[in-house]
Amino acid sequence: MSEQSLVSDGPILGKDDPVLRAEGLEKRFGGLVATDDASIEVERGTITGLIGPNGAGKSTLFNLVSGFYEPDAGSVSVNGVDVTGQKPHEIADQGMIRTFQTPRKPEGMTVREALLVGPHNQTGESIIPLFTSPSTVEQEERRSLEQAQQMLERFEIGDLATQPATDLSGGQMKLVELARGMMAEPDLLLLDEPVAGVNPVLADKLAGFIEELNEEGITFLIIEHDMNFIMRLADPIIVLNQGSVLVEGPPEAVRSDERVIDAYLGGPSE
Incomplete structure (x- = not known):
């Protein structure tokens, strides 16, 4: 089977046991379309990566599923419970916790x-x-x-x-954010660029901690620009582009997919 055939055109839906299901999410800010009919499912027990070029809508999607933004259309469910339009603390009660790209001290x-x-x-x-x-x-x-x-x-x-x-340093605060998220005993932990601004030694340590937690049953959805980090950890990887899901699949197949290369480079691949 070729790597190309392993990659889904758009999101893979209908998974056996999704912790998080988001369907048809739309969010507009004035004339700007931030998410456009975006759908994702995060299967229980996985480390799922969410990548895409700048402006693809990744942070908006995180804010929508975690209750920091209310969608203009679409729905969100966590552990089978409809949480569309609920506040972040109400969604957290269903077992989904998120961290932030720049944690406050x-x-x-x-x-x-x-x-x-x-x-x-x-x-x-x-x-x-x-x-x-x-x-x-x-x-x-x-x-x-x-x-x-x-x-x-x-x-x-x-x-x-x-x-x-x-x-604390920025890297130490990333560890504190991870520890604080685990204090809530989540089923699903959303990490927003966990190694942004973190030195390589600490980034490697963070990756190890995430792998250990996943082995213990914690599901992860991770936004990350560090391709080596996310390709090491995540399977599947969801690629967002222009507010909707472009492709989804295993890391190596996604990395070499021409549609993904085009999205990142902004033009046809050679």
């Missing part, structure tokens, strides 16, 4: 405290249990602190636990 927090905003639906989020169930709140806080320290140790930044989060 929390002011006035230690690194460990920055992880404590990760868990969802904690008893202490409401003021009433502070008076009616103080022991439960205290137990949850203690458990969350222990979990946060374990996450920091896992990602080899345990020694930074008590440092101000504002003192």
Whole structure:
């Protein structure tokens, strides 16, 4: 079978067990069409890559499926639950968490405290249990602190636990973002350019962590411009161009596909 035949023209839909299903998503900003009838499915247990040239609509698609933008048309479901138009925290409750390309450094927090905003639906989020169930709140806080320290140790930044989060480098913040996402115990983790601005040694370490988490059952959808990084990790890879899915397939077949080369180079391939 040729590599060309392995690549689907447009998205591969009807997958056996999709964690995320987005159908016919459209988003316009004035006269600009950011996504145009974009559909994707992320199969449970995969590391799925989302690539495309600048302006292809990748970040807009991420914002649509995670609730930061409301689609003009189309639908989004997570674990079989329709989450179209829901707020980010409501979508997170269904098991999908995202990170950001440029994570903010929390002011006035230690690194460990920055992880404590990760868990969802904690008893202490409401003021009433502070008076009616103080022991439960205290137990949850203690458990969350222990979990946060374990996450920091896992990602080899345990020694930074008590440092101000504002003192971290960009690469260290990428690790903190990954750890914070895992604090929410997601089924699907969306990573937006996890190695942008990260040195090669740390990028390799991040790739290893993602592979380990995937082996433990975490599904990933990753936007990334670093082709070596995404080609190492992801299968399948979805290519977005001009707001819609151009092709989808295994990494090596996608890399050599003429349509993908044309999209990146802006003209016919030689």
